[in-house]
Amino acid sequence: MKTNKIIISILLIICAVGLIIYSSGSQDGLDELLLRMDTQNLADSDAKMQKALGRVQESILENDRNKILRNLDRYTETFSQKLDLGGQNAADLFIYKNGPSANAISILIFAIGIAILLSAFDKNGRLKLPSVYFVLVVALYAGVYIAENTIGSNSMLMTVLKKGVIYALIAVSMNLLNGFTGLFSLGQAGFMLIGAYTYAIFTIPPASRAQVYQYYDGGLIQFAMPAVPAIVLAGIAAAFFAFLIGLPVLRLKSDYLAIATLGFAEIIRAIFQYDGLGPITNGSNLLRRFTTFNTALFPFIVAGVSIMLIALVINSTYGRSFKAIRDDEVAAEAMGINLFRHKQMSFVISSFFAGVGGALLAMYQTTVQASAFKASMTYEILLIVVIGGMGSITGSVMTSFLFVAASEWWLRFLDNDLIIGGFQVPLLRSGFRMVVFSIVIMIMVLFYRRGIMGDKEFTLKKLFAPRVKKGGKEHD
Amino acid sequence: MTNHELELKNITMQFGGVVAVDNLSMYVDSGEIVALIGPNGAGKTTAFNCVTGVYKPTNGQVLYRNSVIVSNHPQGKMAALYAGQDAGIYKETVEPTPDKITKLGLARTFQNIRLFKTQTVFENVLIATHLHRTSNLLTAALHLNYKEERKLRELALEMLRVVGLEDLKNEIATSLPYGKQRRLEIARALATKPKLLLLDEPAAGMNPQESDDLAQFIVSIKQKFNLSVFLIEHHMDLVMDISDRIYVIDFGKLIAHGTPGQIQDNPDVIAAYLGVDEQ
């Protein structure tokens, strides 16, 4: 049994490595492949074909994979009669198109191989739960990567996935404070704004600053940071503000936090639009041209790692104290838990990740403007947290994707006029989406007051655990 | 200087115009079980809250092992309103938060049970081990403190064993019957590794049999963990049975102090409990 497993896992790993080598062999040679397809140099004589080929080559120079694929398809389909699309060329073309998917799949196979190998060395020969989660996470990321490279990164699905994962991080960060620590804060949009601006300000390349800060002589700051340190800085900036607000407010009764944070979010929005700070914030003008991400894997990895860190905090002895404070402040204090310290910790961590989420949102939108970070943004996040379940990380994550999908995609049709057989369907008109959306949410809040998940987590263990009937004896 | 484990000096707690505890002075010696009794609303819980940092007394001092842990005198608005005595004698102001008092080694239970309601029996006790941690947020989050974590879990389990709730450790705390919830509160207090245990009506809602068991239990944990016990209780059998000394208060004022034998025959105490008008 053990040797079988080892052999299988080694075969899987070899298979995965082979697949990567095989598919990477012909990935860079697209120029060469184009030459090989055009055996008779037709492109030189045929003007139309020359133009189509030119477009492909141009997009290769731009290094925009989506564009390359689009132009390549047009070129090979339009001139399929004239090109040599058989044999090796067909195989290479296929691999060029599906190389990323093949890589993703081979990494998944690799992960499965490792998981089986680990189970072979386990005492009871069992597949351990962490290995299963590991494989599932790899599968998720592979799936996102494949979708991006086949459906295209501008598709509705990818939009929802990218925005969804960013909202998931922000919702989980809010849940840490509101759901796990029982502190009601309404400052999420403010902390996101600080994160988004900090990130944007520090990653605009100096060459573009004259254009972006055109009304402020190119602005004050004349250097740029790499993306990842800038994201961390965005978190730190938001955390710093939370620290300052917390100093006076967290010693008071918890209601004051809601008022203080709501006020803070409004004030910070005004301050960032203030003309006097223009050389730094660009006043009420857009910030743009900062570093963005070119693959959905980026927000997935940053948000994924962040959510995991929050989950780790919640499952530590500090997280237990947060929950104790939520359940009963007086008892928590009597157990030796310093209320102020622990509330401050939770508030600062929550705001740090709201800042990181703000930075990711800036990258996703490619532009930032302070006026967009309104209180309604906070309410949106709060809604996700409440519907997902106060005190449930998995609830917040799932609801974020559902919420973004519903508001950006599934309910869009409600805003458009629909005519079936000359009959205009009534009610469907711009704005109707909002009405339906609000009603759905009202029903949710009225009848599922504790949200989809309550304070429970969705875990594999629960999914596969044998269901034990409560109270009653088992009949056989 | 006398070597009391805990000493209250002239503790007065005034809410607005109401003097809930009036010039209460008392002490608990090491290894003793001392009871504080009195009719409903006499100010017993309020006295506990003054010791544990929940309230800051209007006037007076609390000493733990001869060092001042709480101290106050009428200040601000209270300076004019103050209806008690000895307003000027404690110049210091020491007002720690309850967690600091707990860290010193004083742990308490609550009259109106205060368990962490969404947590299991085990988690309730585990939370009380948080103050023993040496890990910081980072090492705890990254599970680099797994050795310490294992120790804390063992400690929590040990305390559940002591109070006999080990089998119920995965139940939600508030789903337990009343008597067991009270025992869980004691387990939780013990998990902070106290030297002095303050119990606020631990036998409330129990029948005579349960109350009897509890009395034996209190004596046994006192010996096992080398504790001193400061007890508020209405079940007179229990109080008379296990107390070394008893303080009686009525309307916030100390009316009697002595051994169980002395208290039982004290006419003032009988009058206070029977509500006899002394005039």
Ligand SMILES: Nc1ncnc2c1ncn2[C@@H]1O[C@H](COP(=O)(O)OP(=O)(O)OP(=O)(O)O)[C@@H](O)[C@H]1O
């Ligand atoms: N926070 C408060 N604000 C105002 N009055 C208070 C407060 N806490 C207690 N009191 C008053 O102080 C008095 C003593 O209350 P306390 O709870 O200490 O009595 P007790 O001796 O514990 O009574 P019981 O046996 O019913 O528990 C009562 O009159 C009560 O109304």
Ligand SMILES: [Mg+2]
């Ligand atoms: Mg009381």
